[in-house]
Each structure stands twice: as C-alpha cells, then as structure tokens.
Amino acid sequence: MKAVVQRRYGSAVFGELAVPVPGKGEVLLEVRAAGVDMGVWHLLEGKPYLVRFLGFGFRGPKSPVPGRDVSGVVKEIGPDVTGFEVGDEVFGTCEGSFAEYAVAPVSRLARKPAGISFTEAAAVPISGGTALQGLRGVQAGQRVLVLGAGGGVGSYGVQIAKALGAHVTGVCSTSKVGLVRSLGADEVFDHTVADFTGTYDLILDCGGGRTLSRLRKATVEGGRVVLVGAETGGAVTGGFEKSLFSLVLNLFVKQKFVPLMSQERGEIFDELRVLIEAGDVKPAVGEVFPLSEALDAVDHVYSRRSIGKTVVAI
Structure with a gap:
C-alpha cells in the first residue's frame, strides 16, 4: 500500500508498506481521508520532547505511519469485534491514517454522519x-x-x-x-x-x-x-x-x-455525528491535499495558513 513512512523523528517519505492486519478489537480500514492538525507535526518531529515520554516513542515513533484522524470503509474485521461489519462507513481515530489502509480500534470509531463526504468526516474527530x-x-x-x-x-x-x-x-x-x-x-x-x-x-x-x-x-x-x-x-x-x-x-x-486532556472515544464521535446530522455542526474543511503531498499538508498547518481543518484525501 502507498503510505507516508516515518522511521525516525524529523524525517518521513512517501513510499510503500505492507497492508496491516487487524488484531483483537480492531478493524482494517480502507482509508478515504485523514485529518491534519498540529498534533501530527508534533509526532513527526518528536517535539516538544515531552511527547516522547507520553507513550509515542522515546528514540523514534512507535507508529511507522503518521496521521490519526481518519474516515473510511471497513474492509476486514478482527477477532472479538462487534457493532461493525465489512462495508460500514466510519470515522474516528487510529495510528497511521496517512496510508491507503490503516488498522483502527473499534472503541475509537463511529458511523460516518449521513450527508457528508469522507473528506468532511475526516475533519471531525480530534478537533x-x-x-x-x-x-x-x-x-x-x-x-x-x-x-x-x-x-x-x-x-x-x-x-x-x-x-x-x-x-x-x-x-x-x-x-x-x-x-x-x-x-x-x-x-x-x-x-x-x-x-x-x-x-x-x-x-x-x-x-x-x-x-x-x-x-x-x-x-x-x-x-x-x-x-x-x-x-x-x-x-x-x-x-x-x-x-x-x-x-x-x-x-x-x-x-x-x-x-484539557481530550479523550478519543467512539461515543464522543457519535455525539458529533448527531450534531452534524441535525445540521448544528458542519465540518469547516480548508485545503485538501492528495496522499502523495501529505507532508506538504502538515507544513501548511504548521505555517498557520489553515482556514478551518486541513485534510488529506486518499
């Protein structure tokens, strides 16, 4: 699969990796879009150094692929998964959404709001x-x-x-x-x-x-x-x-x-789904970049040029 690959802090390239396999309580997603925020920059650079002590990897990133906001389609179900089926359209967070496929825990997913695109849905979860x-x-x-x-x-x-x-x-x-x-x-x-x-x-x-x-x-x-x-x-x-x-x-x-130490849980994302479907909230999507330019999307956010939420479309 195509993906942004990061082996050490401060360096990443666009390349290829094997498709990941979902474990217990996880699903494999065909990623359609990934949100970008300053958190992605921090994890790419490993700065501030405090993030290295918070479980993201001390000498290098634990995840070989950056990106956390995600929207996509369930392609494979891991062991002990209930509530989701192959073909479901979902949004939420995972580790490694800057790729064509990503594994996500079902505890951090919700059904994609009706009436919005995958690009819009990917702009929602963390922010x-x-x-x-x-x-x-x-x-x-x-x-x-x-x-x-x-x-x-x-x-x-x-x-x-x-x-x-x-x-x-x-x-x-x-x-x-x-x-x-x-x-x-x-x-x-x-x-x-x-x-x-x-x-x-x-x-x-x-x-x-x-x-x-x-x-x-x-x-x-x-x-x-x-x-x-x-x-x-x-x-x-x-x-x-x-x-x-x-x-x-x-x-x-x-x-x-x-x-605020915000939590990432499916029930929180489901609350947002309700607000979106009621018309009370509309994702404010700014610039949209292709996967091959995901690192440019991160630079765009870091430069504070973003109006609304920047998104990478897969």
Whole structure:
C-alpha cells in the first residue's frame, strides 16, 4: 500500500508498506481521508520532547505511519469485534491514517454522519471531539469566547457553543474572519487589528497566545478558562508549563482554569455525528491535499495558513 513512512523523528517519505492486519478489537480500514492538525507535526518531529515520554516513542515513533484522524470503509474485521461489519462507513481515530489502509480500534470509531463526504468526516474527530469536551456544561444564554476560532478546534467550538444556546465571540486573524462569521459567531474580533473586549462565562483558548492573567481578567467570577493547547513554548515542554501554572493559580482566584486532556472515544464521535446530522455542526474543511503531498499538508498547518481543518484525501 502507498503510505507516508516515518522511521525516525524529523524525517518521513512517501513510499510503500505492507497492508496491516487487524488484531483483537480492531478493524482494517480502507482509508478515504485523514485529518491534519498540529498534533501530527508534533509526532513527526518528536517535539516538544515531552511527547516522547507520553507513550509515542522515546528514540523514534512507535507508529511507522503518521496521521490519526481518519474516515473510511471497513474492509476486514478482527477477532472479538462487534457493532461493525465489512462495508460500514466510519470515522474516528487510529495510528497511521496517512496510508491507503490503516488498522483502527473499534472503541475509537463511529458511523460516518449521513450527508457528508469522507473528506468532511475526516475533519471531525480530534478537533470536533476536543471542542465538544471543552464546552461541557455550557448553558443557554452564557457568553463564550473562542480564541483561535478560525482553526480546527475553534471552528467546531463556535458551532457547538451556538448549538448549546450561547452568545459566541470568536477571535481570529484577518483571513479567517469571514469563515468565523459564517459559522454563526455573534461577534468576531480580528486580533491583528484589535484584541477582544468584555468578560465571558467560558473561554475556549485554542491559540495559547494570551497570558493566564489576561484570560482570568476576561472571565467572570465562577467562570472557566479551558486551555486546549499552546504552540508558544520551547522544544522541551512546548508550552505545557502554562497548564501546570494554571492549576496552581486555581488555588488563588475565583475563576477556574481547566487544562484539557481530550479523550478519543467512539461515543464522543457519535455525539458529533448527531450534531452534524441535525445540521448544528458542519465540518469547516480548508485545503485538501492528495496522499502523495501529505507532508506538504502538515507544513501548511504548521505555517498557520489553515482556514478551518486541513485534510488529506486518499
């Protein structure tokens, strides 16, 4: 099969591998599309070095193929699999989706939403699931601020918060203002012109560029700041220290900081399927690259040129 092959951190090529065999609780997928986010870049480069201690491989990547978001068709069923059959159209996460075939645990799959393409479905799992988990507990009428609203997680954050009945403010760069407005944001701030104002019941921080002090001052007493990630740290921790500091800050302030460690489970992806089929959420797909240009897709995301979610079509 054709695949992006990675034997060591910092280097990958487009080549060929044997088709993998599903094990217990797994299925073999004919991959139709794979989502791309900053997580793929981190695992390709092995940076920050913290990711090497989190089970992805210390000296080199455990998976020879990068890519985790996936949509496709079940081609083979492994032992002890129930709930899926050959021919089912699914989406979710796996290890190694930048390939024509990939093995996925059924615990991380759900049926593909009706009415959308495989390309759109591949843009959903990680980014949509992260946004959904970060917005748990939002009530109708509350004010929600989404920082990085034009990116993968942020584009879902705007839509899910609106579906929950919140008043939503999005913050993004100039090129993404149109997208964020089209997603239903009540207010949009172009941070290259002027930063956001006001106070909010919940801030979904997908950008990582604001200080904890700035975020706290923009949050009402008893409100929450959900820290999705930071791309402003060094090679060792990659900004994770901000999450650690926020836990200490929780001891002294009336707002609550929540460093989000999102989970990847089939039932979460099924919640997203329901929202999509109801018309409350639409995958915001930006650039689409062929498999042979998957590494270019990763560079595109790393350069922060992505508007919405970048996808590799197989």
